[in-house]
Every structure is written in C-alpha cells, then in structure tokens.
Amino acid sequence: MTTPAAPSVGLLAPYTGDEMLPLYTTTVAVSGGEARHARASGRVVSDDGHLDLVLRLPKALGGNGGGTNPEQLFAAGFAACFHGAMTLVANARKIRLPEDIDIAATVTFGRDPTDGLFLITADLAVRLPAMDAGDAAALVAETEKVCPYAKMARVGMRSTIRLV
Incomplete structure (x- = not known):
C-alpha cells in the first residue's frame, strides 16, 4: 500500500x-x-x-x-538511498557527478558489549575518483545531512512494535 x-x-x-x-x-x-x-x-x-x-x-x-539476509537488505537500502540523496544534492548545487561514482555499504551484525545482546553497525564508503577531493568531501558531508538512512544511523528513528 x-x-x-x-x-x-x-x-x-x-x-x-x-x-x-x-x-x-x-x-x-x-x-x-x-x-x-x-x-x-x-x-x-x-x-x-x-x-x-x-x-x-x-x-x-x-x-x-x-x-x-537482513543485513544485505539494509546495506542495499542505505547505499541506494545515499546515492539518490547525493544525486539530489549534486543537481541542486549544479555539480556534475562523475559516472564512476561508487557507494558501498558494509553492515555488520554483532554482539553489543553494552548489554551482551545484538547490534548492527554500518559503514559507507563513497568513491568519487574523478572529483576534486575537497569538492567530493563537501558533497558527501551535505549528502549525509539529506539522506534519511544517514540521519537514522546518526540520531535514531521513531519506531513502534505492536502486537496485532
């Protein structure tokens, strides 16, 4: 729906x-x-x-x-969302993204030392080899503010769990 x-x-x-x-x-x-x-x-x-x-x-x-598995699905969503957000930011700033842009999300399922249970970590690697390093860093920083997956990773998200 x-x-x-x-x-x-x-x-x-x-x-x-x-x-x-x-x-x-x-x-x-x-x-x-x-x-x-x-x-x-x-x-x-x-x-x-x-x-x-x-x-x-x-x-x-x-x-x-x-x-x-769930980690692969989350990694795919995070990388795709970040790529889309970067495209929006670049278009708004009249920046031409190189064709060889590559975004890889690494998601790790592991044990949490805080409570002994489980946690997920995510690391994004953005490659923009054809761009000036300073311009690329500024674009990634601005995209991190726009991408909802990055925001969720940074500040959490509202969620509910209910029995139906």
Missing part, C-alpha cells in the same frame, strides 16, 4: 510542518518458512509484489547461505 501523494514540496526545500509529512509508505511481510525462523528460511514480500526474496542464514552465522 502506498501513501497518497503529498503536497508538492521541493525535495531539498525545508519543510516547516508540525508533524512528519509522509511521502511514501510501504509494507513488507516476512514469513518463517520451513524452519519457522525467518532469518534461516523466511520469505520477504512487499505489498506491491516487486520485492520477493528468500531469506537464508549466512554461513558465517551457521546457516547454509543460498539466499539474502
């Missing part, structure tokens, strides 16, 4: 409303598969059907591999 079209707001223009202005909403459902454990044998399907993947526990975590 998608959110109805929001009023036209320039994507980089400041929004001054009192509440979040939804621009797009999607729902992805996960089932547990034969192991009744989504991480090990699940299936992920988006409400529009365009995303339909099997989930498999990576070999590094004791699984058989053979499918994607």
Whole structure:
C-alpha cells in the first residue's frame, strides 16, 4: 500500500510542518518458512509484489547461505538511498557527478558489549575518483545531512512494535 501523494514540496526545500509529512509508505511481510525462523528460511514480500526474496542464514552465522539476509537488505537500502540523496544534492548545487561514482555499504551484525545482546553497525564508503577531493568531501558531508538512512544511523528513528 502506498501513501497518497503529498503536497508538492521541493525535495531539498525545508519543510516547516508540525508533524512528519509522509511521502511514501510501504509494507513488507516476512514469513518463517520451513524452519519457522525467518532469518534461516523466511520469505520477504512487499505489498506491491516487486520485492520477493528468500531469506537464508549466512554461513558465517551457521546457516547454509543460498539466499539474502537482513543485513544485505539494509546495506542495499542505505547505499541506494545515499546515492539518490547525493544525486539530489549534486543537481541542486549544479555539480556534475562523475559516472564512476561508487557507494558501498558494509553492515555488520554483532554482539553489543553494552548489554551482551545484538547490534548492527554500518559503514559507507563513497568513491568519487574523478572529483576534486575537497569538492567530493563537501558533497558527501551535505549528502549525509539529506539522506534519511544517514540521519537514522546518526540520531535514531521513531519506531513502534505492536502486537496485532
């Protein structure tokens, strides 16, 4: 299900409303598969059907591999969102992005020394080899302010978990 079209707001223009202005909403459902454990044998399907993947526990975590996993999905989303935000910023600033731009997200699932449970870390590596280093650094810094994944990583996000 998608959110109805929001009023036209320039994507980089400041929004001054009192509440979040939804621009797009999607729902992805996960089932547990034969192991009744989504991480090990699940299936992920988006409400529009365009995303339909099997989930498999990576070999590094004791699984058989053979499918994607939540960390790969998060890394793909983060890198794609940052790339898109960088394109918006570059266009607004009349900066021509080089064709050889490369953004790689490395996501790590690990143990949290604070509580002994689990945590996710993410590192983004942005390559802009054809750009002046100073210009590239300024573009990346501005993009980090615009990209919602970067903001979520920096300050957290509102989320709810409810039993239905």
